[in-house]
Amino acid sequence: MLQVATGDPRPIGRQIVDGVRLKIATGELAHGDQLPSVRGLAQQLMVNPNTVAKAYAELTTEGWLDARQGTGLFVAAPRQRLSDAERRRRLDDAVGRFVNDVVPLGLPPDEVQASVGLAFDQLAPRKTA
Structure with a gap:
């Protein structure tokens, strides 16, 4: 598991x-x-x-x-567990940490965005028909 x-x-x-x-x-x-x-x-x-x-x-x-x-x-049943403001704050924090880790790698922004998109595609919720 x-x-x-x-x-x-x-x-x-x-x-x-x-x-x-x-x-x-x-x-x-x-x-x-x-x-x-x-x-x-x-x-x-x-x-x-x-x-x-x-x-x-x-x-x-x-x-x-x-x-x-x-x-x-x-x-548990799905529900929004955090307020919109808290969700936004956590997103901003995560993006800031990510950017600070990735910028020094010197990769082109389009390559970074493509990698992020691929990672999200692989984690997309699995829907059953």
Whole structure:
């Protein structure tokens, strides 16, 4: 389901949170899908169960997951989780970091834009007919 990388600068818990968010955003995990148990995912990723529990708690607090007593965690119904202003602020921050990382590479802007477009195409939500 998910993978974590020891060479990734993000903590393992952040990798889990980001991975689940991405799978939900792209449609790989749909509303109502059940996630592995804390213990099950911890064993699969070979990480501490507390790390998985904290990541799941964050996702539940943010509204990405629903906890159902006695049955587990499920993908929550789609809804806007952040205000328009907060979404815009996060976009501006991400674009600023991206530009600061990419400009020193000296690549032509059209090549950078094409790479970004390709990356978005690969992550586009998967719609079923």
